[in-house]
Amino acid sequence: MQSFRGEMMIEMHTSLTVMSYNIQHGRGMDDRYDLVRIANVIRDSGADIIALQEVDRHFADRSNYEDTIAVLAAQLEMNYAYGANLDWAPEPGRSERRQYGIAVLSKYPIVKQRHYLLNSFDSEQRGLLETEIDVNGARLFFYATHLGLEENERMAQTEEILEIAAARAGSAVVAGDFNAYPDGPEIAHMTQAFCNVFADMPMAYTYPAGEANETLDYILVGSEVIFGERREVIQTLASDHYPIVARLSLSRER
Template sequence: MRKLLTVLVGFLMVVPTVAAAQPDTGRPGRPLTVMTYNIHHGAGIDGVLDLERIAALIETSGADVIGLQEVDRHWDVRSNWVDQPAWFAKRLKMHYAYAANLDLPPVKPGDPRRQYGTAILSKYPIKDFANTLLPLYPTGEQRGLAVANITVRGAKLRFTNTHLTSNNNAERLEQAQKVVELLSGSSTPTVLVGDLNATPAAPEIKTLTAAYDDTWAEIGDGPGYTIEAGNPTKRIDFQLHGAGLRPVRATVPVTPASDHLPVVATFVLS
């Protein structure tokens, strides 16, 4: 009996030690708020060019990482020749990367090149960035997939931003297929945002949602229409995500600052 008690006491002393020695694989989730917004080069439905009201909207949203489409850089008089991504980064005190899908020589020799494309703004440093041009048909406008790798409080995030073509379904489908191809093979938690110029039932969107979850379909309230801003009737602006990101909230703020409405979503990043 005394030997049995000795064994039991020894077992009880060992069990907590073994349990404590097991690695703690659970990591606390990191809240992450994301915005996607086609800013129409800063011109609102009232015809007024006003970057400040877009910046104020971003501030109010609390977004940590933002994907912007239709962003001018020294483009022309419509945007007062402003370097818009640099302006937003300075105004919001954020890091930024710019993808020039159109890149033209200046009007006057010695001036900056005229560029138009997409931008990524981030409260966190952008570790690396690349833009890959997407399939282009003869009558189309060059589009691209911008990819930024960002570390969010110790967790890796791959943030991607695109603007698919507006006037050719076949071209847009090829672009969507290329996006899936380019993003495949990575285990890094991925967010794909952008103006996809198609509604959820379109083949090109189904191509993307076969690989990534549609955040609005998961947790959005209502139709989530984003265009036209004054009387929206279609959802063509999306936030898609992969594993490692759990959406908890999604909204479409109402604003006259562009012809599109933005989409804001909050995730837990693990």
């Protein structure tokens, strides 16, 4: 309890569960496209805010040309934001632009969103989706990302992410598929400003689903965010990555 200008300010905490999940455009290890299965994994986890990677919007027949994020949001009754890392003209005979990228699902209101294209050199375009979310009166900057396949790309991309996040004051979480190992320079770079929630869990393998032996997916929290005991890798074959979840606590003053 703190006293400020004669008024009593009580620091409160709001708890929530966050997830990062590379959904491989909704296709599981059985090579079957099934968004209901993806939605069930998310629902059963109890996640409140989710960072998604490899999300199609009218992209190809691999996902039935569906607006994947809109379908998932409707099934889960959540709000969503989307960032198209790839944004191509429609195929002949179709009217919708073909998009592929990253997304955020949230049970809480998404107040603002912004998508940044990260330096990807001459490789597949990568991005960062920034959302500002009102979590029961606490403001959270929640970032979803999917980094490149080469170390030089990832080092440049993590530098940009740190610069973007540093411009925002308050609670922040960065979640996504970093395509990097926990002892790599990219994660070391990120942990100058963020804490890797799974740092003390060396067996938190997320890829490939079914025989996972690599950690590629992360939840990183800023100094104002506290993580609790629940840190879990969910073993499911609904995608080629396992999703990860963590229970967090945000502070707010009343």
